[in-house]
Amino acid sequence: MTEFSPLSRRKFLLAASATAAGSILLKGCTGNPPEAGTGSTSSPGANPVASVKPGEEPEVTTAKLGYIPIVEAAPMIVAKEKGFFAKYGMVDMKIDKQANWGAARDNVKIGSAGGGIDGGQWQMPMPYLITEGLITDNTKVPMYVLAQLNTQGNGIAISNKHAGKNIGLKLNEQVAFFNNLKSGGARFKAAYTFPKANQDFWIRYWLAAGGIDPDAEVELLTVPASQTVADMKRGAMDAFSTGDPWPNRIVADKTGFIAALTAEMWKAHPEEYLAIRKDWVDKHPKATRAILKGLMEAQQWCDNFDNRAELATILAKREYFNVPENVLLDPLMGKYNLGERTIDDKSMAVLYWKDSKGSVSYPYKSHDLWFLTESVRWGFLPKETLANAKTLIDQVNREDIWKQAAQELGIAAADIPTSTSRGVEEFFDGIKFDPEKPQAYLDSLKIKKV
Numbered sequence: 001m002t003e004f005s006p007l008s009r010r011k012f013l014l015a016a017s018a019t020a021a022g023s024i025l026l027k028g029c030t031g032n033p034p035e036a037g038t039g040s041t042s043s044p045g046a047n048p049v050a051s052v053k054p055g056e057e058p059e060v061t062t063a064k065l066g067y068i069p070i071v072e073a074a075p076m077i078v079a080k081e082k083g084f085f086a087k088y089g090m091v092d093m094k095i096d097k098q099a100n101w102g103a104a105r106d107n108v109k110i111g112s113a114g115g116g117i118d119g120g121q122w123q124m125p126m127p128y129l130i131t132e133g134l135i136t137d138n139t140k141v142p143m144y145v146l147a148q149l150n151t152q153g154n155g156i157a158i159s160n161k162h163a164g165k166n167i168g169l170k171l172n173e174q175v176a177f178f179n180n181l182k183s184g185g186a187r188f189k190a191a192y193t194f195p196k197a198n199q200d201f202w203i204r205y206w207l208a209a210g211g212i213d214p215d216a217e218v219e220l221l222t223v224p225a226s227q228t229v230a231d232m233k234r235g236a237m238d239a240f241s242t243g244d245p246w247p248n249r250i251v252a253d254k255t256g257f258i259a260a261l262t263a264e265m266w267k268a269h270p271e272e273y274l275a276i277r278k279d280w281v282d283k284h285p286k287a288t289r290a291i292l293k294g295l296m297e298a299q300q301w302c303d304n305f306d307n308r309a310e311l312a313t314i315l316a317k318r319e320y321f322n323v324p325e326n327v328l329l330d331p332l333m334g335k336y337n338l339g340e341r342t343i344d345d346k347s348m349a350v351l352y353w354k355d356s357k358g359s360v361s362y363p364y365k366s367h368d369l370w371f372l373t374e375s376v377r378w379g380f381l382p383k384e385t386l387a388n389a390k391t392l393i394d395q396v397n398r399e400d401i402w403k404q405a406a407q408e409l410g411i412a413a414a415d416i417p418t419s420t421s422r423g424v425e426e427f428f429d430g431i432k433f434d435p436e437k438p439q440a441y442l443d444s445l446k447i448k449k450v
């Protein structure tokens with residue numbers, strides 16, 4: 001795993017020269033991948049009546065979207081399986097399983113014309129890093145963020161060898177435990193599925209809120225989501241941060257327990273996103289809106305708890321997650337056996353369309369800013385990023401396209417946000433993020449690299 005070091009302001013500027021030198025690439029992460037690249041061959045499980053209005057006919061009927069087998073991918077899979085993409089004229093959508101996040105990044109760089117993908121599911125701020133060439137060997141591949149796929153549905157799993165040590169949501173009583181491990185030469189190993197994105201941020205936030213410096217006191221490593229259970233079983237890691245159903249499997253397999261759900265750390269937090277290459281979207285604006293309309297209908301379908309048993313059946317299929325259905329169903333219903341405690345609360349489950357703060361699907365610019373700010377916090381991006389963030393976010397985040405698609409779909413005005421900011425966010429440790437004052441947020445944090 002190659003780290004990329006903090007970047008100079010010049011390299012991060014939109015107008016940065018393509019000749020900017022320096023070792024800032026991030027190599028794909030290896031692991032034992034799940035079956036990948038076969039795409040979906042299933043026919044839709046439902047046949048919604050085609051609903052292509054005059055003037056809205058898509059320029060093409062296909063696009064290739066990548067996904068990772070975690071619950072974040074559900075809206076794309078359901079839109080394909082239940083015929084929602086087809087309903088809006090996208091009758092030949094390809095939903096393609098990616099071996100890991102590095103493979104998704106490599107595949108979007110080459111695009112579908114080169115045998116890759118046009119876009120798909122992303123952790124943040126991957127679409128920004130790809131746009132700026134920061135994880136693509138300096139090759140800038142401009143992307144558009146078009147929708148949020150989900151909120152919640154992620155967790156931090158801990159190996160059973162640390163059971164009974166009161167490792168939960170709040171770590172303040174356990175600082176000595178981490179310090180003792182470190183001084184004994186066996187630093188706590190915590191894994192995420194891709195560095196410098198959501199799951200890295202969640203585990204860092206959790207540790208730092210508990211007084212543990214993730215850079216100095218633990219060892220962080222990258223492991224593909226599908227490999228986390230096997231790696232924890234063979235003792236390769238003490239903890240990992242990833243999407244359902246993998247944390248739940250750890251408990252089901254009696255390999256570990258769940259310390260915290262991301263829904264406990266930040267209720268209704270931003271999670272993963274649909275982003276597609278800018279060149280594809282610019283060339284196919286109607287097809288882009290058709291994809292969004294299909295996705296939004298799928299998100300509404302997924303959000304209905306009456307459909308979640310069927311959702312588990314669909315996702316469990318061999319060509320999708322290839323896991324036992326019962327491992328998926330409980331977390332989808334908000335029933336979490338964390339090992340040392342239980343949660344039975346639908347509002348803590350993965351949500352796809354609406355949450356306690358309003359719209360899930362709408363991509364708030366204020367959330368993109370949090371991810372960029374958190375990148376600055378940990379030294380992944382230079383602090384000058386904040387000064388340029390608005391320009392960059394306005395270029396990459398196309399909430400305007402989401403709104404246009406929502407209007408074409410006939411979404412009620414009350415369900416279409418009127419501000420690109422969701423306002424002040426509050427975390428479980430009382431820290432607040434005011435999108436108007438990202439520097440004040442950074443100043444309020446005790447453990448940080450900036």
Ligand code: CA
Pocket residue numbers: 072123154198199242243271272
């Ligand atoms: Ca995730």
